[in-house]
Amino acid sequence: MLPVERRRKMAHIIKSQGAVNTRELAEILGISIMTVRRDLKVLEEQNLLEITWGGAVPVGFEAHDIPRSHKASCMRQAKTDIARAACGFIEDDAFIALDAGTTTLELARLLPSLPISRLSVVTPDLEIALILSGHAHIEVFLTGGRVDPVSRACNDVDVMKYLRRIRTTMAFVGINVWEAEHGVTTSSSEKMHRKAQLMESADKSILLVDSSKYAKFSPWRVAGVEDFYRIITDGGLPAGARQQLEAAGASLLYAGS
Structure with a gap:
C-alpha cells in the first residue's frame, strides 16, 4: 500500500471511530507504531486530525462525559x-x-x-x-x-x-x-x-x-x-x-x- 493510500485509510478510520490509539492503528494497517506516528504527524500537518496522548482524534473531537x-x-x-x-x-x-x-x-x-x-x-x-x-x-x-x-x-x-x-x-x-x-x-x-x-x-x-x-x-x-x-x-x-x-x-x- 502506498503511503498516501495508507494515510487516507488511517484518516478514515479515525474519523469513523472518533478516537484510535497508535497500537490499534498499527494492528489494523499492519505497520509499525513508528510508521503510525510519522503518518499521524503528516495528517496533523494537513489539518485532518489532532494528535493526542497515545493516538489521534478527528479535528474538533470532544470526549464528552456519559449522562x-x-x-x-x-x-x-x-x-x-x-x-x-x-x-x-x-x-x-x-x-x-x-x-x-x-x-x-x-x-x-x-x-x-x-x-x-x-x-x-x-x-x-x-x-x-x-x-x-x-x-x-x-x-x-x-x-x-x-x-x-x-x-x-x-x-x-x-x-x-x-x-x-x-x-x-x-x-x-x-x-x-x-x-x-x-x-x-x-x-x-x-x-x-x-x-x-x-x-x-x-x-x-x-x-x-x-x-x-x-x-x-x-x-x-x-x-x-x-x-x-x-x-x-x-x-x-x-x-x-x-x-x-x-x-x-x-x-x-x-x-x-
Missing part, C-alpha cells in the same frame, strides 16, 4: 458488588472521600448500615451528600463549587482549593474508562484535576470500576493503575485484561466472585 441517567442503568449488579467489597476497607471513625459517580453512589447507600459508630465523608457529589446527610453518625462535607449538569457534581477551581486543605484516610475514586497501558483517564481537565487531588489528599486510594469500562481511554490522564492501593472490579474482566493489569502493577480485587 448520569445512562450510567445509572448500566452494570447495576456489578456496581452493587463492587460497593459491598469496598465497605470492607472502611473503619470506624475514618474520614473518607467519595468521588462523584454511580458506583460511589452505591457505596454511599451502604454506608449508613455499616457497624461503625462514626464516619466523616467529603464528596463533590450532590446526591451522595443528600443521601448521607440524614444520618446522625455520618458527618458530611460538600466541596462546593460550580455544579456540572451532566455529572451533578461540583467541578471547578473551588473544589481543588477545598480538597487541598483536607486529609482523608481513604479516597474512593470512580471513572468511566480505564486500561493497563493508558491508566485511568477522564473526559475533561476539570475532572482530571479533581480526581487527582482526591487521591493526593488521601493516605490511600481505591478505584471502583466495572469491567465494561475496560480497554477504553479519554484524553486526560488521572493516574496509572499502579497508583491505587486497590482496584475493585467485577469478575467479568477477561483473563487477558487481568494479565495486562497485573503486569502493569495493579492490585486487583474481584467483587462478587
Whole structure:
C-alpha cells in the first residue's frame, strides 16, 4: 500500500471511530507504531486530525462525559458488588472521600448500615451528600463549587482549593474508562484535576470500576493503575485484561466472585 493510500485509510478510520490509539492503528494497517506516528504527524500537518496522548482524534473531537441517567442503568449488579467489597476497607471513625459517580453512589447507600459508630465523608457529589446527610453518625462535607449538569457534581477551581486543605484516610475514586497501558483517564481537565487531588489528599486510594469500562481511554490522564492501593472490579474482566493489569502493577480485587 502506498503511503498516501495508507494515510487516507488511517484518516478514515479515525474519523469513523472518533478516537484510535497508535497500537490499534498499527494492528489494523499492519505497520509499525513508528510508521503510525510519522503518518499521524503528516495528517496533523494537513489539518485532518489532532494528535493526542497515545493516538489521534478527528479535528474538533470532544470526549464528552456519559449522562448520569445512562450510567445509572448500566452494570447495576456489578456496581452493587463492587460497593459491598469496598465497605470492607472502611473503619470506624475514618474520614473518607467519595468521588462523584454511580458506583460511589452505591457505596454511599451502604454506608449508613455499616457497624461503625462514626464516619466523616467529603464528596463533590450532590446526591451522595443528600443521601448521607440524614444520618446522625455520618458527618458530611460538600466541596462546593460550580455544579456540572451532566455529572451533578461540583467541578471547578473551588473544589481543588477545598480538597487541598483536607486529609482523608481513604479516597474512593470512580471513572468511566480505564486500561493497563493508558491508566485511568477522564473526559475533561476539570475532572482530571479533581480526581487527582482526591487521591493526593488521601493516605490511600481505591478505584471502583466495572469491567465494561475496560480497554477504553479519554484524553486526560488521572493516574496509572499502579497508583491505587486497590482496584475493585467485577469478575467479568477477561483473563487477558487481568494479565495486562497485573503486569502493569495493579492490585486487583474481584467483587462478587
